[in-house]
Amino acid sequence: MTDPSHLATTAAAYDAMAVRYADHVRDMIGRLPLDHAMLAAFAASAPEGPVADLGCGPGHYTALLRDLGRDATGFDLSPAMIALARDAHPGLRFEAGSMHDLPLPDGTLAGVVAWYSLIHIPQAHLPPYFEEFHRVLAPGGQLLFAFFESEGDPVTAFDHRVTPAYRWPIDGLAALASAAGFIEMARMLREPGEDERFRRGHLLMRKRPAPEHTIPAIPA
Structure with a gap:
């Protein structure tokens, strides 16, 4: 299930705030050394091959993935964000589009990063995004996502500076990813810093490998 009106609202909000958000x-x-460490662990442990930064915004994390040795492409719903990313990082590839409908063949990617880019998706609409991540990842490919954690409470809406967003319990998001075919590799919960309101959650997942083909035994 997807909601085109919700996608349009989110894109318009980020278009309007693109320059201010990029500066922020x-x-x-x-x-944020702990956050950097999670991205570095993803870059070091994902299989060889291209990775995608989904919800890339102005492209700073796409550039970091490149600096960490990965062939990275950024995708974002906001055309204004994509324009800023292309201007700031002319040597990288950026494409406008939604994370739930990526213009990529099945099994194309070695890794996917969704860094605070799932936070604006209502709970009922989130499963298809994990299904799409699973589709574009090769078996054994990795998924890293970061989000605002709800500290044990249910999914909770809050007043994000750009457009309304949601905080998630880390176990709830891990369960959604598991249901879509991912295995948890690592997680990190980080307490909020001086200028942050909420605890931060990070999950590193791996797409389950395809079942091995076995040759049936020859009857005696």
């Missing part, structure tokens, strides 16, 4: 997040990862 430009140097953020340098101040």
Whole structure:
């Protein structure tokens, strides 16, 4: 289930805030060593092959993945964000589009990063996104996502600075990913910093490998 009106609202909100948002997040990862460590672990452990930064915004994490040695492409729902990303990182590839309908063949990617890009999706509409991540990943490919954690409470809406968003219990998101065919590899919960309101959750998952073909035994 997807909601085109919700996608249009989110895209328009980020288009309107694109320049201010890019200025706000430009140097953020340098101040967050634990977050950087999760991205570095993903870059080091995902199989060889291309990776996608989904909901890439102005492209700073796509560039970080490149700096960590990965062949990275950024995708974002907001055309204004894609324009900023292309201007800031002319050597990288960026495409406008939704995470639930990627213009990629099945099994194309070695890894997917969704860094705070699932937070605007209502609970009922989230499963198809995990199904799409599963579709575009090769067997054994990895999925890393970051989100605002609800500290044990149910899914909770909050007033994000761009457009309404949701906090999730980490076990709930892990269960959704597992139902779509992913195996949990690692998780991190981080307490909020001085300028942050909420605890942060991070999950590193792996697509289940395809079942091995076995040759039936020859009857005696």
